[in-house]
Amino acid sequence: MRHLTRRNALLGAAGLPLLARGAAAQPAGRVVVGTWGGDYARLLRKNVEEPFLVSKGFEVVQDQAGDAPRRAKMVAERRLPRGTVDIQGLSAANIYEMGEAGVAEPIDYGRLKNAANLIPAMRYQFGVGHIYSGKVVLFNPKLVEAPRGFRDCLDPKHGSKIGIIDIQYQFVMVAAALAAGGSVSNIEPGKALLLEAKKAGARVYPTNEAFAQAMKTEEIGLGLMWKARGVQWQNADIPVQLVAPVEGIPMYVSGFSIQRNAPNKAGAYAYMDAMLERQAQEAFAVDMGFNPTVTNAVVAPDLQARIGFTEAERARLVDLDYAYLAKENSAMKEWWDKVFKG
Template identity: 70%
Template sequence: MNPRRRRQLGIQKGDIDMTKFTKGIDRRTTLKGMGLAAAGALLPASLATPASAQAAGRVVVGTWGGDYARLLNKNIEEPFLKSKGFEVVQDQASDAPRRAKMVAERRLPRGTTDIQGLSAAQMFEMNAAGLAEPIDYSKLKNAGNIIPIAKYPYGIGHIISGKVVVYNPKLVTPAPTSYKDAFDPKYGNKLGFIDIQYQYVMLAAGLAAAGDMTALEKGKELLLAAKRGGARIYPTNEAFAQALKTEEISIGLMWKARAVQWQNAGITVDSVAPVEGTMAYISGFMIPKNAPNKAGAYAYMDAMLEKSAQEAFAVDMGYAPTVTNAVVAADLMKRIGFTEEENKKMKDLDYAFLAKNDAAMKEWWDKVFKA
């Protein structure tokens, strides 16, 4: 560049002459670059800068749909997360495809969800597959309130209920007291089982027969005796409920929380915690190892453990809280919870045993018991 032109542009001696670096770049190339920059500016932030969208507080929650998803939004997301600027996105699907997606994404440095809602057995399964982030309880201000049975190295229980004996008090007298009563052939075709709950039915039979959930062979004897007596098998929880409503059956096994929901719907049904000890049902959340926003996942876990969130789920869904500081009205707690003595006898499942034996259990159930 000549000295006169340098003076016009205000370029001092010793400054870098950028024209040397742009020589050869024609007008078409320059305009093309400007066009790309403009197009990038028009892209949604989630597409233009995916990493920054996550870092800004976007939390993707894998969960079942229906009432549970609605109540997560009502009792957790709106009051505790969205109000603080988090963007919460629910990835709704049944647990099987969500677990399959986690397995498919295992080699990715960043998965598509930050936190996953699963049963305790399914959380165990994902941890055994190497997909769960170990929980750092020091990151949770509400960690000290969690009841021991809901506290896992790889996940946290959000709601808890138990497998109880349900019965129609008009048709079953005296009232049952044990799991063994729920397999008694004397009830004939008034006794019902639920197909999709084969695992829990077989474990309950083991407890009834030998005081041990793993005593599958002893439990099978009880089941076959009930079958010979005329016991019915229903495909789903809803079909079982309908049979109770019409009095086609009068006794069986179900989660206490679901029995409360049926009572609220006008079905004549009571429940009893079995003397053998109630098998726990725990549903909660885990963090995938490759979750993009782990800080957001911890914020979600802390929100679900908030006293008022837990109390709201007890009212709305009939599940007992998993934190000790939640206060539930005595009449409601009597319906959804368990006495101090019953809580002491509550039994968490042996998830390692269940994972190892599930295939054989399903095969026997389908080919022998249902045949």
């Protein structure tokens, strides 16, 4: 296991943040944002776009789709002088992948006035971290005993009480690998564990929302999910409790990249600055249960206790191997679709 190499930054240390040169006021214009739909799109509209962009005269258009088709579109448009999207919402793993593919713009942090407050670990060459959490085990104590981690969660004894989310195949495979003695750089050991769970009756749900509904109706009793989502579902009275897995807690960072041939790069930088505003970050912590990526955000102690991680849990945070995931993603998806789901 490759433990989080930037852990000190995530513990709240500001490190030595780069000082933004101070961006001039951005002209209003049309900004096209590639994003997932559902709650995230709604909260981007509520907490970022309307208060910090629309109010200043920007027209913000959301291009909602899963990350796979949006990434495919970025690659397909690479030879066009102007793409159709300015800024794309992606996981940190996919930010790396799009940078390697040559379709994402290197970030000029001097153009972001809020860069001085950004946690150093959330500065990527081809993107900026918006929010972060970690993969934990969710369970219903009425239906199953409290698991200790990923291996307990995927134990075939739970049969059809196990829920697995299709769109999170990368992170499910990483979690299974950690449970089976593999690592973030070697997912092979986890495949047998997943196949055993599937053979025992584990159910696969297409989306996070479908998984949540199954937990609510008690169709399933446990599964893998971001801690932030678990907190959000607790707030919605879905009967789940959360366990930080003993095998390690894979990090999840959701951020944004600027398309290299974006029609409105100035607008894309304005969008990034808006998402890093203290009030927007604090609102996402309240509304979605994700941790802020800026050091000046203030989260109430009771909320921080629910969405954050204890000192012992932070020691188990695991940074993903983004280069490995980018290299293996196609093979992982093929195995997932043809072998695991097939």
